[in-house]
Amino acid sequence: MSLPATFDRIGTIAASLRAESGSAEMDLAYVWYETARAMLTPARLAADAARHSLGNPGNPLAYGPYARSTAAALEMFERVTRRYGKPAFGLPTTVIDGQSVPVSERVVWERPFARVIAFDRALPVGPAEPQPKLLIVAPMSGHYATLLRGTVEAMLPNHRVFITDWSDARMVPLFDGRFDLDTYIDYLQAMFRDLGPDLHVMAVCQPAVPVFAAVALMEAAGSADVPVSMTLMGGPIDTRRSPTAVNCLAQERGMGWFEKNCITVVPPLYPGAMRRVYPGFLQLSGFMAMNLDRHVTAHTDMFHHLVTGDGDSAEKHRDFYDEYLAVMDLTAEFYLQTVQTVFVDHALPRGRMRHAGRPVDPSAIRRCAILAVEGENDDISGVGQTKAALDLTPNLPDSRKAYHLQDKVGHYGVFNGSRFRSTIAPRIARFVREMEAGA
Structure with a gap:
């Protein structure tokens, strides 16, 4: 689906939800989340392409400190704005x-x-x-x-x-x-x-x-x-x-607080459309907030590992957060x-x-x-x-x-x-x- 079509479809979600609930006050948290994710998609794809270009051994600019720092920053942006899919067990x-x-x-x-x-x-x-x-x-x-x-x-x-x-x-x-x-x-x-x-x-x-x-x-x-x-x-x-x-x-x-602030509705983009859920992105926010300093430090360290070329440490960070950031409703x-x-x-x-x-x-x-x-x-x-x-x-x-x-x-x-x-x-x-x- 093209990006304009995606925006058009997201734009119809609010009306659909209101029609289903009969209330204009329905929690639209999932809609705003999906809208923000769609809006960031072009920037994320551009950042990923630029990162690969700067890291290409055939690029003469790839060997300077500026290129490494820029590529590291682009990777961090791409990872923060990505939606992580369900990982595999990978136990051969x-x-x-x-x-x-x-x-x-x-x-x-x-x-x-x-x-x-x-x-x-x-x-x-x-x-x-x-x-x-x-x-x-x-x-x-x-x-x-x-x-x-x-x-x-x-x-x-x-x-x-x-x-x-x-x-x-x-x-x-x-x-x-x-x-x-x-x-x-x-x-x-x-x-x-x-x-x-x-x-x-x-x-x-x-x-x-x-x-x-x-x-x-x-x-x-x-x-x-x-x-x-x-x-x-x-x-x-x-x-x-x-x-x-x-x-x-x-x-x-x-209980009233939890129902009001933690429950939303799956938008029509998914098979479970209209199902009331506690969304994974809210749970992840809670997980991250409990140890925010630790996560900020981990991502700062990741940036320095990328700049200095410490591939093993960077890969360990990727492995952990690829799992940790993959959430379900x-x-x-x-x-x-x-x-x-x-x-x-x-x-x-x-x-x-x-x-x-x-x-x-x-x-x-x-x-x-x-x-x-x-x-x-x-x-x-x-x-x-x-x-x-x-x-x-x-x-x-x-x-x-x-x-x-x-x-x-x-x-x-x-x-x-x-x-x-x-x-x-x-x-x-x-x-x-x-x-x-x-x-």
């Missing part, structure tokens, strides 16, 4: 018993708002012990499941790994229905049934509450497909413990119900959480083992919030409960980075093996 191999083996991806479960990806490994030739099945439940909090690439990579050598790949709400048509916290829990229970038996589950951050609830509901129903264990990592089971700035915001603002009903249930009402630890009218009873958990993992410096889920899961399950034997507090890591370090690879991942693997043997 893993190492099993000292041998490098190929890895392929396969979709084994799918619904409109999610699918489950299996990482199939070509196991080394010869007798081998069966490895546990591990479903990693990725957070639905703005980033794609590929944010857990390092998590998957660390678990691949010793587990048959699956991961939830949540859909971007702006890409799901309205006729596919709603998706709220109850639907999320329904999806989890269906995954557990279809991937079982003998399934182990790892919930990273946000899904700790719905995973816990799904297991409790299945235990209460006497299901034979209850997972053998669940590992809850940096999750908001009880946000009254060591509340962080994120937790306090929900209490201070109230969440359905409004899921976002608002989660804020209300988890952060405002504290419904799970207070014994008041319900799913489709049925009570979620943590005391029903008697078989599924629990490992709670927390980070000492976590500024999203404070210390004690995930550990609360162990206190809420009085009928689960102590032999099937475990706790790990990792020193010197923040929220991201709970599931990625050097300490995750060297300490946390082996601790999870040991717990899974122990529970597998005792199941």
Whole structure:
């Protein structure tokens, strides 16, 4: 589509939204965002072309300090104004018993708002012990499941790994229905049934509450497909413990503020047109604002790396921010119900959480083992919030409960980075093996 046509189409969005809502006061945040992005597109493309020209070895001007500085500035502009697409997992191999083996991806479960990806490994030739099945439940909090690439990579050598790949709400048509916290829990229970038996589950951050609830509901129903264990990592089971700035915001603002300031409508440019969402660009703004100085410093360093020709450091920056800046939209009903249930009402630890009218009873958990993992410096889920899961399950034997507090890591370090690879991942693997043997 040509740029003028794009502007013409964006110009019709406001009228379309007003006609749909019957109100001239509908939040048009998505429209303004898309308009600004379209207006910057010519400048971004020109900057990218000029950058490549200045970096061309055949250009005699490319070797001077002025050209390097200009090319660096142009790249920074192009990256800041770019919309980042969904990254790939990019895990072609893993190492099993000292041998490098190929890895392929396969979709084994799918619904409109999610699918489950299996990482199939070509196991080394010869007798081998069966490895546990591990479903990693990725957070639905703005980033794609590929944010857990390092998590998957660390678990691949010793587990048959699956991961939830949540859909971007702006890409799901309205006729596919709603998706709220109850639907999320329904999806989890269906995954557990279809991937079982003998399934182990790892919930990273946000899904700790719905995973816990799904297991409790299945235990209460006497299901034979209850997972053998669940590992809850940096999750908001009880946000009254060591509340962080994120937790306090929900209490201070109230639900009316979130609905008014965080919810908008997908414009007609996307398959999910007219769906009410919490857009990824707002979530990203919140992420960036929490550690603004760190991000400014990182981009300043990136500029200097480009000017001085430090390609390795610049590439590390690109890799991280290509992932970090790729965001997805969440359905409004899921976002608002989660804020209300988890952060405002504290419904799970207070014994008041319900799913489709049925009570979620943590005391029903008697078989599924629990490992709670927390980070000492976590500024999203404070210390004690995930550990609360162990206190809420009085009928689960102590032999099937475990706790790990990792020193010197923040929220991201709970599931990625050097300490995750060297300490946390082996601790999870040991717990899974122990529970597998005792199941």
